[in-house]
Amino acid sequence: MEVTNKYIVIKHHIEDAPNDSHFEVKNEAFGLSINSGSDDVIVKNLYISIDPYLINRMKSYSASHNAISFSTPLTPGQAIDAIAIGKVVASGNVKFVKDDLVMGVFTWGFSGLTAYGGFFEICKPQKGEKVFVSAASGSVGNIVGQYAKLLGCYVVGCAGSQKKVGLLKEKLGFDDAFNYKEETDLNSTLKRYFPDGIDIYFDNVGGEMLEAAIINMKAFGRVAVCGIISEYTDAEKRASPNMLNIVYKRITIRGFLAADFMNIFADFSAKTSDYVRNGQLQVIEDKSLGVESIPSAFVGLFNGDNVGKKVVVLAGE
Amino acid sequence: MEVTNKYIVIKHHIEDAPNDSHFEVKNEAFGLSINSGSDDVIVKNLYISIDPYLINRMKSYSASHNAISFSTPLTPGQAIDAIAIGKVVASGNVKFVKDDLVMGVFTWGFSGLTAYGGFFEICKPQKGEKVFVSAASGSVGNIVGQYAKLLGCYVVGCAGSQKKVGLLKEKLGFDDAFNYKEETDLNSTLKRYFPDGIDIYFDNVGGEMLEAAIINMKAFGRVAVCGIISEYTDAEKRASPNMLNIVYKRITIRGFLAADFMNIFADFSAKTSDYVRNGQLQVIEDKSLGVESIPSAFVGLFNGDNVGKKVVVLAGE
Structure with a gap:
């Protein structure tokens, strides 16, 4: 089965304040079948995290300068990756089954x-x-x-x-x-x-x-x-x-x-989950809907539009 | 017995680069006897340490601003104190006897x-x-x-x-x-x-x-x-x-x-003395002679005149 996958690119490197016209929504055809013998997993993204640090990956400086090279520079036209929560729709991997909720690996902006x-x-x-x-x-x-x-x-x-x-x-x-x-x-x-x-x-x-x-x-x-x-x-x-x-x-x-704090992730996660469950810590989310809203959600970060964590909801669970 | 004591003052607060005309050598009569019952010690200064940080005590900013208030501001006309090594010439204090070598307490510039x-x-x-x-x-x-x-x-x-x-x-x-x-x-x-x-x-x-x-x-x-x-x-x-x-x-x-490092002074002192004795650490001193040379020795710090530690020798031991 084939679906159309939407993604966001930058049209060119961004040197100052971002605006909607810097971004473009693109489509690609995407097959939902897993090659036999592979351990691939196909994930449907549900939520995507919108974070200011992405602006630094969009600068030409970032592409040319080793200072921030570990933060992978983004190339114009290339799909922008970010932290996401998704659901497994097909799995050739023994560690995952259909409908598992998974989180993207770019946890350093979490x-x-x-x-x-x-x-x-x-x-x-x-x-x-x-x-x-x-x-x-x-x-x-x-x-x-x-x-x-x-x-x-x-x-x-x-x-x-x-x-x-x-x-x-x-x-x-x-x-x-x-x-x-x-x-x-x-x-x-x-x-x-x-x-x-x-x-x-x-x-x-x-x-x-x-x-x-x-x-x-x-x-x-x-x-x-x-x-x-x-x-x-x-x-x-x-x-x-x-x-x-x-x-x-x-x-x-x-x-x-x-x-740098992955070594204390378990400690962080346990304590914070407890705080949230006990009502001692409020989670403030600011949600937009749909992949098309990603550019304006991102641009809004630099205008102070968001209150709390900015998240784009891509699909219902 | 009374002697004439020379000391250095600033004529006014110094806001930019210091020069000799900012300073004045003053004299005061000074009695060499110890009042009976006091635990005073009279010290003849032999060497005086010339350090750049003193410029910050000479600024009007320093007198008015709490940021650096623990570094006692200097008042125009007031004798400038600094780190010194001296010899006890008279003592009413059981801890010191005549001819002891002593070091001034302002060790934070050491x-x-x-x-x-x-x-x-x-x-x-x-x-x-x-x-x-x-x-x-x-x-x-x-x-x-x-x-x-x-x-x-x-x-x-x-x-x-x-x-x-x-x-x-x-x-x-x-x-x-x-x-x-x-x-x-x-x-x-x-x-x-x-x-x-x-x-x-x-x-x-x-x-x-x-x-x-x-x-x-x-x-x-x-x-x-x-x-x-x-x-x-x-x-x-x-x-x-x-x-x-x-x-x-x-x-x-x-x-x-x-x-902030007085707690490791003993460790510093022991190790460094060993290094110096064993010839593993060179001591580079840049000496001037006489109390009158203090202003130009100090001014020279800001012109890069000194090589190594700037010291004014006030008297032979």
Whole structure:
């Protein structure tokens, strides 16, 4: 049996902010039979994860530069791969049977593990410490804030709308939150929310927010750099953190990727599942429908459209 | 008995590059008798340590800003304190007798401990790793490079003259060294010396060199920020490290102060004394004579005049 498979490509490398016209939906004919003797599995994708890091794979820089080479560069015209959850429709493999639910292998962008590993392994938090999270209503930030509250930290988040600020304070239990778009001087803003300084800054945005956070860090403060979405789409935009502060306050700034935490995946998964089951951790999903909605779902990440984890639902289970 | 004591003051806060006219030598009458019942000690200073960090105590910023408040700000007209070695000339204290050699308490600028703690505790080096040291002929850098060689690392240093480069390669055993003033593109320069990338960058200068090093770091590379002398005297000068590299290569940048390593002072002192006695570690001192030479010795630090540790000799033992 043959079906038509839809997929998304970039028309050319993307150097600044992405928009819908950069993408194209393509079709290919696809056979649903398994060659005898192969251990192939055919999977129908149900849910696809939409993550900002993909923008870095779409840059010509990525294709030419070894700095991020382990993150496979995307070629214009080539199907874009990403994390997905799917259902097995046909299997020649003894490990899988029809109707099994499976998850794609690109787990290094998996928001929960990014939040768990980044917060616990990189930030090494202590109960009572003061934690600041940027892009706090985003897929990673909202979970970092909730883990921090579960540990007994004081947590302030920032986001880009009053609606998101409300979600953080009312639904997710953040101690406080603010809309960075309403602030004119981020340094003063952070001083207001952290009069005694910040122990941990979980950075999802880079740029001016990173600079302001460095000024407000306490001695021995830790900055985990998870992403720098404000810099992804503007090559000219660069944080210039005050290095004098970094020396005198003995600040650690550390980049990381979820891929580095596969060794604690079981621990992450067990604890987080328990939290979710017990109602101690809220899962915030922002769903769009259909493969055609992938480009606009992706573009929306850079406009702050999503609240929580952005997922495209491709098919019902 | 009364003597005349000379000391150095700043005439006003110093905001950019220091020069001799910023300083003044003052005199005060000083009694050499100990009040009975006190446990005072009177010390004759023999050697005084000249360190770049003092510039940060001379800024008006320092007086007004809590970021570096633990580093006591200097007030114009006030005697400048620093690390010194002296001899006890009179003692009312049971712990000291006349002619004891003593060292001042401001040990946090002590070059050897800075090098030892910064390299071993912050960089966590492994035998065979590739180490880059900036300001490598300076008081801290030259010792970091020597420790790194003793551990079995590959070490490249940069300095500001051919004479210094020669010292690093011929006397101190660096694997290679270059004069940064002769290089036009530091990124390419570092690629030439580290074709496979840098594991550890021991940063004494900040600015463009830090940016170039970040680009050339290997995955899981560590940057210890000991000082940023290129930024101390120019408030506009700021490193803008590529944060995308920091995330994707999981780089750690960490500031530190020698004061944090007092718990390993005994270990540092024992090992380093052994190395020096056995001729495995060279001590490079750059001496000036007399209290009046302090301002120009200090100003010279920012012009790259010193080779090794800058010391002013105040009196013979």
